[in-house]
Amino acid sequence: MAIRVTLDRVLAERGLRARDLARKIGITEANLSLLRTGKVKGVRFHTLSALCALLNCQPGDILTWEPGEDVPTEGEAEE
Secondary structure, eight states: OOEEEOHHHHHHHHTOOHHHHHHHHTOOHHHHHHHHTTOOSOOOHHHHHHHHHHHTOOHHHHEEEOTTSSOOOTTGGGO
C-alpha cells in the first residue's frame, strides 16, 4: 500500500505505550495494533483527530505516502 503508518515511531519519540494510547483515545488494543501495522483500509477522522491531539502531532507525522506504490487505476479512487 502506498500509505505508510509511522505511529510506532511517534509513540517511541513520546515514550508512550500502545496500550496506554488505545485506552486514552477509546479504541481497542487490537484495533490500534491493526492501525500500527498498516493492516486497515481506512481510519476514521475522529480517531485520527484523537491520535493527533493526544500525541500533539499532525496527521502527516503518523501517515506518509510512498510514491510509486499502489497507484489507483481509473475508478478505484472513487471507492
